[in-house]
Amino acid sequence: MRLPILPRWRAHAGRAVAWFALAMLHAVPALAQPQRQPEPLAEGVWLLPGSFDRGRQPDGNSLLLQGRDGLVIVDSGRHADHAAALIAWAVERGQPLRAVINTHWHLDHLGGNIELRRFAPGLRAYGSIALREAVERRMPDSETELRSMLADPATDEQTRRMVEIDLALYAGRANFLPDEHVDGPAHAVDIGGRRLRVGVERGVSGGDVWVLDQASGVLAVGDFVTLPVPFFDTACPAQWQASMRRLEAIPFERVLPGHGPIMSRDEFKRYLGALDRLLSCAASDRTVAECSTGWIADLGPLLPAASQRSIAPMLGHYFEQRLRAPATPQNRDCTP
Ligand SMILES: [Zn+2]
Structure with missing residues (x-):
C-alpha cells in the first residue's frame, strides 16, 4: 500500500518525532464521532476513551480518578475536544483537579x-525525566521539521491541519514540563485522597510511567x-518486552x-504473548503478510473486526521504518 504522504512521512518518522503514520494508514471509515463521554469503570474511576479517527492524529x-478531596487525570489527550471532555468531567465532580500524570x-x-x-492553575503535573528531556530537546527539533512541512507546497491540506494542531501544542510546551518527576523504584503516592502506586519503565518512549489505582486495581500502562x-x-522492543514482564507482576485486576x-x-x-510472537516474526524472514496474519490470530477477540484490514499496512510501515531497518541512533531508542 503506497500513499502519497508516505515519503514525507518517512523522513519525519525517521527522526523519531513520534508523529504517527497510523493516522494516514488507518483503514476504518471516517465517521462523525459523537462527543466522547467518560465511562465509569469502578467507584471513583472513569475512562475517557481516546480517538483514532481517519485523517487525525490519535x-x-x-483515566479519571476521584479521591476524597480532589481529582486526578492520567494522560490528557491531544485534541481540544478531548481536553474539553476532561474539564467537563472535573466540573461535574465539583472537586479541585489536583494532578495530571502523563505516562x-x-x-x-x-x-x-x-x-x-x-x-x-494549581495543578501538579507528574512525569518521567524522559518527558522533560523530550520537551527540552526533541520537541524543538520536531517543531522545526513540522514548520518545514508547512513551508513545502507539496504538503496536502489534511496533513497541514494535523501539523498546525501539533505546532499550536508545541507553542505551549512549557505546560508539558512535569512539576514532579516519577523516578526511582515504584512507590505509593496519595493525591486528593486517592491512593496510587506509580513507577517508571522503559521501552516505548525512553521513560514510561505506569499508575496503579489501589482501590480498583486498574493499572494504566500508557x-x-x-x-x-x-x-x-x-x-x-527489547526493553519493551522486559518491561511488560515487570508490569505483569504488578497486582492489578485490569489494565x-x-x-x-x-x-x-x-x-x-x-x-x-502476541507481542513476543510479533517481534520474533519481525526478526525472522517471514513476510509482513504472514506476521500480520499471526498478530490478528494471536489477538483474536481483542482486535475489533473493523481494524483487521489496517494491520498489514501499519505493521509494514513499522517493519520497514523500525523493526527491520538498519540500526541507527535515529531508529533505535535503546539507550540504557
Ligand atoms: Zn499513544
Whole structure:
C-alpha cells in the first residue's frame, strides 16, 4: 500500500518525532464521532476513551480518578475536544483537579495539559525525566521539521491541519514540563485522597510511567499496550518486552491500554504473548503478510473486526521504518 504522504512521512518518522503514520494508514471509515463521554469503570474511576479517527492524529485514553478531596487525570489527550471532555468531567465532580500524570511525552497523552493547567492553575503535573528531556530537546527539533512541512507546497491540506494542531501544542510546551518527576523504584503516592502506586519503565518512549489505582486495581500502562498494533515510533522492543514482564507482576485486576479498550489480566497476557510472537516474526524472514496474519490470530477477540484490514499496512510501515531497518541512533531508542 503506497500513499502519497508516505515519503514525507518517512523522513519525519525517521527522526523519531513520534508523529504517527497510523493516522494516514488507518483503514476504518471516517465517521462523525459523537462527543466522547467518560465511562465509569469502578467507584471513583472513569475512562475517557481516546480517538483514532481517519485523517487525525490519535488521542490516547485518559483515566479519571476521584479521591476524597480532589481529582486526578492520567494522560490528557491531544485534541481540544478531548481536553474539553476532561474539564467537563472535573466540573461535574465539583472537586479541585489536583494532578495530571502523563505516562509519556507523546502529544496524544500530553497535549491536553495546556487546557488542564488553564482550568486548574494549581495543578501538579507528574512525569518521567524522559518527558522533560523530550520537551527540552526533541520537541524543538520536531517543531522545526513540522514548520518545514508547512513551508513545502507539496504538503496536502489534511496533513497541514494535523501539523498546525501539533505546532499550536508545541507553542505551549512549557505546560508539558512535569512539576514532579516519577523516578526511582515504584512507590505509593496519595493525591486528593486517592491512593496510587506509580513507577517508571522503559521501552516505548525512553521513560514510561505506569499508575496503579489501589482501590480498583486498574493499572494504566500508557503505550505499553496499544491496539490495533504496538506503536513502535520511539520504541526499544527489547526493553519493551522486559518491561511488560515487570508490569505483569504488578497486582492489578485490569489494565488500561494507551489506546484501545480496558483489558482483563488474561487479555493482558494474551497481548504480551502476541507481542513476543510479533517481534520474533519481525526478526525472522517471514513476510509482513504472514506476521500480520499471526498478530490478528494471536489477538483474536481483542482486535475489533473493523481494524483487521489496517494491520498489514501499519505493521509494514513499522517493519520497514523500525523493526527491520538498519540500526541507527535515529531508529533505535535503546539507550540504557
Ligand atoms: Zn499513544
